[in-house]
Amino acid sequence: MRHQKVEVLAIGAGPANLALGIALEELAPKELAAGTLIIEQHDDTLWQRGMLLPWTQSQVSFLKDLVTLRNPRSEFSFVNYLHTTGRLDEFINLGTFTPYRSEISGYLQWVASSLSEVRVEYGRRCVSLEPGPLVDGEVSHWLARTADGAVISSRNLVIGAGRDAHVPAELSALPEERVIHSTRFSERIEQVGADRARRIVVIGGAQSAAELLWAAYQRFPEAQCTMLMRSIGLNAYQSSKFTNELFYPSFIDDFFATRPETRSQVLREMHVTNYAGLAPAMLETLYREMYQERLRGTERLRMRTLTDVAAARMDGDEVVLTTVDRKSGDREEIRCDLVLLGTGFVRDMPAMVRDLAAATGAGQATVDRAYRMVLPESYTAGCYLQGVNEATHGIADSLLSVLASRSQDIVTDLLARRGLPADEALLAELL
């Protein structure tokens, strides 16, 4: 069995840990950056791998890249990526703040391969995490096991592995080949032949579900594509320049200090700015296509609103969904070949984090302002959580908007615990 020892082990080479890698190279002494290993389960870095569809765009400004809000002069900016790859003129000429998802994805891969001290290792899936032994009253490190059979010991962990996909319990008994969650759409849809996709049902009523519907409709020109949603119908993101200020990194302090009941109110009200809506362009595309279908007298695209899915089963070769009409309470059966899930993510902490917190005896996983997991006193080993702290750090926690500042918070905390300030001169210049 291969053993490795590092100072910081970061799990997942997504935007969060790549931003951390940049912050370590820019703010920390060389030995800390060089003592950091990022492991990624896939063989490359892609952004939103499951939904990396050619026509999809980022929903936040390119200026909210991995570093610019912290260090506008960084060589790791999205603008420098465009410059380096010879695409700056074209991007400017397009006149948009929101690049295609594929461009952000290319940027992430470029950052990963441009880091010079922090190492990124691919094809390494973390399969378990556990605390090291208690020695002289102290737990000083973690043990991570990877699918390639290695054990990595680290003094600090940073978990940036994204959130767990939400598959509604009513659908969990369906065979795997008949249900595709958005997080695996691009890869799994390749294996679906047209004969297995004559009747497609998409479940969900927000951006991911709409993208699944549109992608399936285009991919299978003969298919009947039906969208089932609980809500009254598709809606645009409801935000304004006023509420958009709640996505600022500077709002995190405010939110963290807010009373629990008001935090819940803020998250409830902000839900419509992010999770519950669609980008206006997607809405327009779908509506116009449905309009044109009616003109042509066809009806390949259908939407059923105010509808719950109560159960699912197989009947021979068909998937049978039992739906409940919220208006009348009537139950109905819908037969289809394939179910696509735009049902989002589990709200709780990911299983990996919950299991680790339980193993430490910390109970429910929670973090302090610097994103460090609150652990029993015997722990000098640190564990930081990225992207899963909406409840304490606000709605932007899962988004790109706060990555630059969050990685600075984590690096500053790491250094403070080693008795080192972050690069004072650089910080003073930046803050």
Ligand SMILES: Cc1cc2nc3c(=O)[nH]c(=O)nc-3n(C[C@H](O)[C@H](O)[C@H](O)COP(=O)(O)OP(=O)(O)OC[C@H]3O[C@@H](n4cnc5c(N)ncnc54)[C@H](O)[C@@H]3O)c2cc1C
């Ligand atoms: C379809 C979609 C569109 C989005 N669009 C936007 C947008 O426009 N703007 C925005 O700000 N946010 C958007 N988001 C939110 C998104 O969560 C963030 O943009 C960002 O991807 C979060 O980065 P992350 O690094 O925390 O997680 P992820 O991007 O999920 O990255 C996690 C990484 O960890 C790896 N990993 C997971 N488990 C393991 C393991 N056990 N071992 C090793 N590696 C592992 C994964 O393969 C992945 O590479 C979108 C989300 C979705 C689902």
